[in-house]
Amino acid sequence: MKTWRNASLAVTAAAVMALTTACGQDSGSQSPNGQSVGAANPAEQPADNGYGSADKGYGDEAAAQAAPKAAGQLAVWDSKKLGKVVTDSAGFTLYRFDKDTAEPPKSNCDGDCANAWPVVPASGATAAPGTDSSMVGEVERADGSKQLTLGGWPMYRYAKDTKAGDAKGQGVGGTWFASAADGKKAAPGGAEEEGAGAEAGAPADLAGMSVRKDAKLGDVVVDSNGMTVYRFNKDSAWPMKTACTGACLEKWPAVPPVEKNDTEGILKKGFVVFDRPDGIKQQTIDCWPVYTFSGDAKPGDTNGQGVGGTWYAVSPEGKMVGATK
Numbered sequence: 001m002k003t004w005r006n007a008s009l010a011v012t013a014a015a016v017m018a019l020t021t022a023c024g025q026d027s028g029s030q031s032p033n034g035q036s037v038g039a040a041n042p043a044e045q046p047a048d049n050g051y052g053s054a055d056k057g058y059g060d061e062a063a064a065q066a067a068p069k070a071a072g073q074l075a076v077w078d079s080k081k082l083g084k085v086v087t088d089s090a091g092f093t094l095y096r097f098d099k100d101t102a103e104p105p106k107s108n109c110d111g112d113c114a115n116a117w118p119v120v121p122a123s124g125a126t127a128a129p130g131t132d133s134s135m136v137g138e139v140e141r142a143d144g145s146k147q148l149t150l151g152g153w154p155m156y157r158y159a160k161d162t163k164a165g166d167a168k169g170q171g172v173g174g175t176w177f178a179s180a181a182d183g184k185k186a187a188p189g190g191a192e193e194e195g196a197g198a199e200a201g202a203p204a205d206l207a208g209m210s211v212r213k214d215a216k217l218g219d220v221v222v223d224s225n226g227m228t229v230y231r232f233n234k235d236s237a238w239p240m241k242t243a244c245t246g247a248c249l250e251k252w253p254a255v256p257p258v259e260k261n262d263t264e265g266i267l268k269k270g271f272v273v274f275d276r277p278d279g280i281k282q283q284t285i286d287c288w289p290v291y292t293f294s295g296d297a298k299p300g301d302t303n304g305q306g307v308g309g310t311w312y313a314v315s316p317e318g319k320m321v322g323a324t325k
Contacts (some may be wrong), residue, residue, distance in 0.1 A: 018180035068118055071125040071148055071155070072280045073249070074136075075256040076181055077226045078206060082167060083186040085130060085178040086150065090281045091164025092256045094120060094148075094155045096183060098175040101154030105139035109156065117156040117169070117176070122146040129227055129292040131181040131254050150185025164257055208262035209255075209283070217302060217321050220313040221266060221285065226299025227292045229255060229285075231320050233310045237287035240274055244291065252304070252311070254289040268316045286318030 072089030079085050086094045095117065099108045109117055122138030125148045137149040148155040158169030158176070169176050177185040209229070212222045221229040231250065234243035244252055257273045270287035282289050293304030293311070304311050305322065312320035 010042070024093075041271070068121050068145075069074050069157075070123055071120050072278075073126050073180075073253045073256065074128040074131075074132065076128045076225055077208075078176075079167065079186070081186040081188065082170060082178050084180055085167065085186045086155075086181055087164070087256065088157070089122070089254070089256055089279075092157050092161055093165075093167045093169065093263075094150075094179050095158060095169050095176050096150075096153040096179045096185065097156065098177070100154050102149075102183060105137065105152045105154060107139060107141055107147055107154040108291070109154070110142060116159050118159065119145070120148040120157060122154040124149045126250060126253070128181055129294060130225055130297070135182050145162050149183065150179055150181065153179065153183035155183075157177060165259065207264040208258035208268050210263065211265040211302070211316050214300075214302060214313070217305065217313055219265075219316055220302070220321055221290070221316060223255060223292060224258075227296055227299075228302050228304065229290045229314045230293055230304050230311050231288050231290060231313070231318075233320060233323060235289050237270070237284070240287055240289070241285065242276055242282070242289050243275070244289075245278060249278075249280075251294050253294065254280050255290045255292060256283065257281050258283050265316050270318070284318075285314060288314075288318050290314055 018191045028315065029089050069088070069090075071094070074094075075087050075089070075091070077087050077091070077093075088094060097109050097117070100106060101108075107119070109119075123146065125136060127133035127136045135151045137152065138146045139149050139152075139154055141147050149234065156176075158166075158172075160166075160168045166276070167178050170178050180186040196301075206222070206224050207228055210222055211219050212226070212228075214220050214228075223229055232244050232252065233241075235241060244254075260268060260271050263271070267286055272284055272287060274282040274284050274289050276282055276289075284290060291311075293301075293307075295301075295303040295307075297303075302313055305313050312323045315321050
């Protein structure tokens with residue numbers, strides 16, 4: 001009995017040490033409210049998030065029908081193969097179906113089709129930073145539920161996409177395609193940006209998170225679209241908490257999860273995903289939640305710098321650039 005108790009205490013101590021070192025000391029562990037990014041399956045979400053798990057994934061048709069997952073804060077992922085692809089807040093690709101219509105919006109995917117291509121609910125979805133919010137809408141389905149639309153096109157996920165960044169549904173049946181921000185088919189070379197309201201002049205082939213040298217601020221972190229990344233000085237890293245919710249989050253969208261190996265020049269320590277209380281998955285640097293600013297219209301803008309004396313651009317080490325100590 002004593003041997004078992006000693007072993008139990010040792011395991012508990014090891015767990016506490018792992019949690020402590022994740023935020024601020026070492027990058028190899030999880031934080032209390034976050035998950036490490038960059039493991040064997042770096043972008044795969046935990047089992048209770050409704051997709052990506054063996055027993056609750058989109059491949060589980062009953063789960064897909066019973067509990068469709070809200071998209072939350074949309075994001076745009078710059079895929080070298082597909083172009084600028086819209087994802088949900090957890091990094092899962094959104095698709096459009098050629099047999100649907102946008103004018104008027106109408107879904108023609110029900111039954112077995114909707115099992116393979118889970119419908120994205122309209123509730124709670126907000127436009128990706130730097131895109132035209134008027135493109136976000138909804139359509140009433142035959143069962144009375146509301147489905148998210150972009151540019152009038154109904155949005156879906158794909159059951160066989162098991163982790164963030166997957167796009168296994170691209171081209172399936174010659175009718176399913178990853179969506180751009182305006183509901184058009186995403187396409188490399190910028191063709192998907194016509195009418196999308198996406199920012200002009202975004203640097204090509206940026207990593208999911210990288211560093212830009214700003215003339216006034218020095219080295220600052222940017223996302224895959226070249227948009228400046230910010231920190232909020234009312235947040236905390238340990239324990240990991242956010243003070244930006246509701247209307248704040250609409251103005252300061254949470255940066256979606258980024259794979260650790262899809263970064264350039266960013267501190268890897270404490271590079272974990274924060275499971276926010278509102279269900280949104282948010283990237284952190286050194287365990288600090290990071291955001292973009294809706295007031296930044298194009299890459300290189302730093303209009304969020306110093307707003308309210310609480311918002312600051314982020315350095316590659318996760319520090320607030322220009323904040324008074």
